[in-house]
Amino acid sequence: MKHRIMIWSMAAAGVLAIGSQAFAQAVPEKFVLSGKAAEKTGEYDTINLATAQKLAETCESLVANRNGGHTIVILDPAGNDVYMDRMDGLGYTNIVTAEMKAHTALLGKRPSKFYMNQLVHDPTAEASQVALGLYAVAGGLPIIVNKHMIGAIGIGGFGPNPPVWSDEICARNSMLEVFGPPVADLLEDLPAQHGGGGRLNATATPKPNVPSEFVISSKNSRVFDANQISLATAKKIGLSCRNWAASKGQGMSLYVLDTAGEMVHMERMDGQGPLDVKSALLKAQTSLRLREATSSRGDLVKSRPHDPSRDTALYGFFLDPGGLPIIIDGQMIGSVGVSGLEGGADEACAVEGLKATFGEHVALPVAAAPAAGGAGAAHAPAPGAAR
Numbered sequence: 001m002k003h004r005i006m007i008w009s010m011a012a013a014g015v016l017a018i019g020s021q022a023f024a025q026a027v028p029e030k031f032v033l034s035g036k037a038a039e040k041t042g043e044y045d046t047i048n049l050a051t052a053q054k055l056a057e058t059c060e061s062l063v064a065n066r067n068g069g070h071t072i073v074i075l076d077p078a079g080n081d082v083y084m085d086r087m088d089g090l091g092y093t094n095i096v097t098a099e100m101k102a103h104t105a106l107l108g109k110r111p112s113k114f115y116m117n118q119l120v121h122d123p124t125a126e127a128s129q130v131a132l133g134l135y136a137v138a139g140g141l142p143i144i145v146n147k148h149m150i151g152a153i154g155i156g157g158f159g160p161n162p163p164v165w166s167d168e169i170c171a172r173n174s175m176l177e178v179f180g181p182p183v184a185d186l187l188e189d190l191p192a193q194h195g196g197g198g199r200l201n202a203t204a205t206p207k208p209n210v211p212s213e214f215v216i217s218s219k220n221s222r223v224f225d226a227n228q229i230s231l232a233t234a235k236k237i238g239l240s241c242r243n244w245a246a247s248k249g250q251g252m253s254l255y256v257l258d259t260a261g262e263m264v265h266m267e268r269m270d271g272q273g274p275l276d277v278k279s280a281l282l283k284a285q286t287s288l289r290l291r292e293a294t295s296s297r298g299d300l301v302k303s304r305p306h307d308p309s310r311d312t313a314l315y316g317f318f319l320d321p322g323g324l325p326i327i328i329d330g331q332m333i334g335s336v337g338v339s340g341l342e343g344g345a346d347e348a349c350a351v352e353g354l355k356a357t358f359g360e361h362v363a364l365p366v367a368a369a370p371a372a373g374g375a376g377a378a379h380a381p382a383p384g385a386a387r
Contacts, residue, residue, distance in 0.1 A: 027145045031179070037251075037271030046076045047143060047151035048270050051178065052083035055143075055153060058174040060087060063158065066165055071098040073154045074143075079106055080274045081281075082151065084266035088216040088230050094157035095262050101140030101167070102154025107133060109149060112140030113168060113187045120190040138189075139167030145179055162189045210328040211361065228258050229326060229334040233357060234265035237326075237336055241353035242269060245341055252340040252349055253280040256326075259334055261288055269340070276340035283323030283346075284337025291332065293365040294323035295347055322346030324354065327363040 031051045038044050052074040063070050069087030071094045076082050086095055104112040115136035118125050129136050140154040153175070155167035162169065168186060176183045206226035208215045214233045215226060234256035245252040251269035253276040258264050268277055283294050290297055297319050322338040324347070338350040347365070354362045 027148050027150060031145055032150055033270050040271045041273060043076070045148055045150055046078075047074065047082055049083060049267060052151070053267065054178050055174045056083055056085045058177050059155065059170040060085065062170055062173055063087075063165070066158075068158045068165075070155050070157045070167065070170055071095050073098045073102045075102045075106055075152045075154075077106070077149060077151060078274065079103060080268070080277050081266050082268050084263055085231055085235070086262070086264050087157065088228075090157045092260070092262055096156075097135065097137060098139065098154040098156035098167075100135035100154065101137060101156065102152045103133065103140075104135045105140035105142045105154065106152040109142055111138070111142070111168065111187055112136065112154070113138035113189075117187060117190050139171065141168060141171045141175070143175065144184070209331045210333060214328055214358065214361075215333060225259070227331055227333050229256065229264055231264060234334070236357045237353040238265055238267050239353075240356035241336075241338060241349045242267065244352040245269065245345075245349050248341070248345065250341050250345070252338050252346070253277045254350075254353075255281045255284040255337045257284045257288055257335050257337075259288070259332060261285060264334065272340045279318065279320060280322065280337040280339040282318035282337065283320060283339060284335045285323075286318045287323030287325050287337065288335035290317070291325050293321070293325075293347065294319050294337075295321035296365060320346070322350055324350050324365065325363075326354065326358075328358055328361045330363075 027045065031047065032038075033041060033043050033046045033048050037048070038046075055074060056072040059070055059072050069090050071086045071090050072084065073081070073095075074083045101112045104115065108114065112135060115125075115129055115134050116138055119129070119136050126136070138160065139156055140152065142149050143151040143153055153171050155171045158165065158167050158170070160166040172183060172186055206224055208226040210227060214230065216228050216230045237256055238254050241252060241254055246269075251271045253268045253272045254266065255263060256265045266281075286294050286297075294317075297317065320339070321344055324336050325332050326334040326336060336350050336353065338346045338353075340346070341349055351364055354364065
């Protein structure tokens with residue numbers, strides 16, 4: 001009996017191995033995780049970073065001459081962030097709606113417009129859709145290649161004007177350009193059931209306190225924040241950190257946030273797991289709230305473990321190294337969080353990204369002398385940071 005079980009187990013393992021190889025071959029390798037990254041995560045049907053970035057940047061290029069912008073969010077089949085860009089001039093709702101559209105397409109394995117059209121026919125369906133976590137607005141599409149869903153894309157920010165342009169048109173056209181045909185046709189556009197609101201009558205253009213190449217331009221003044229980090233700058237931080245991690249033979253996940261705590265750019269290198277993604281976001285959020293490096297407060301907590309005022313759980317802080325505020329010439333314009341590297345190199349990667357992007361303009365953590373009876377060197381907070 002033992003031999004039969006062993007033979008069956010070996011046969012089953014062989015079938016699984018062949019099955020996984022066949023499944024991986026069903027989607028061209030250039031679009032999904034492969035090699036060591038796929039072996040590490042066990043995922044052969046997951047969109048890779050290069051493809052996700054190409055989809056986002058294709059959409060950005062397509063909308064550039066249409067006097068508008070998009071927020072693009074790309075998820076893997078498990079719902080984890082792979083890549084995200086928020087074009088300059090877009091605000092909070094443009095970000096969260098793009099996320100919700102992508103999650104809706106992923107959950108339903110169909111365009112988010114399906115649920116929008118469902119409400120046109122039956123408004124009573126809204127309660128059940130909300131209970132299921134669906135967002136019934138067009139702009140989310142499953143990413144399907146050779147009949148395999150490798151992720152989902154959600155786009156927000158552009159006032160719908162089909163068949164001329166809309167969020168989902170940009171999503172489909174980007175997939176058509178990146179993957180080639182066939183890409184499923186878009187669903188029918190039914191009459192919208194909403195009206196438009198007015199805009200604030202502010203006319204003055206906000207002026208930045210930092211070099212203009214690092215922040216959004218005056219043409220995006222409707223966000224009323226001239227010190228908001230630009231997408232181009234955020235992507236440069238990400239690319240510099242990515243290249244540094246790759247030079248060490250490692251991978252990383254990275255988030256760049258604006259001063260309101262909203263995402264501007266996100267990327268996940270191939271082979272990174274969900275916890276790497278989540279912790280990178282928590283680091284960026286913590287450093288933004290503290291106005292200092294996460295390692296600075298983390299070292300302080302380690303040196304005074306019994307001080308109740310250092311109860312980080314009470315405040316929801318995440319104090320692993322890798323989170324830094326982005327302070328340019330004394331002005332904070334956002335934050336960055338990095339996770340996934342080995343040997344405590346997350347902060348070093350973030351620093352490399354900031355140095356390559358801002359040079360001498362940026363405030364970086366510096367080693368401080370150990371306090372008497374303390375647990376070792378800590379990182380000094382950025383100039384002007386409050387404790």
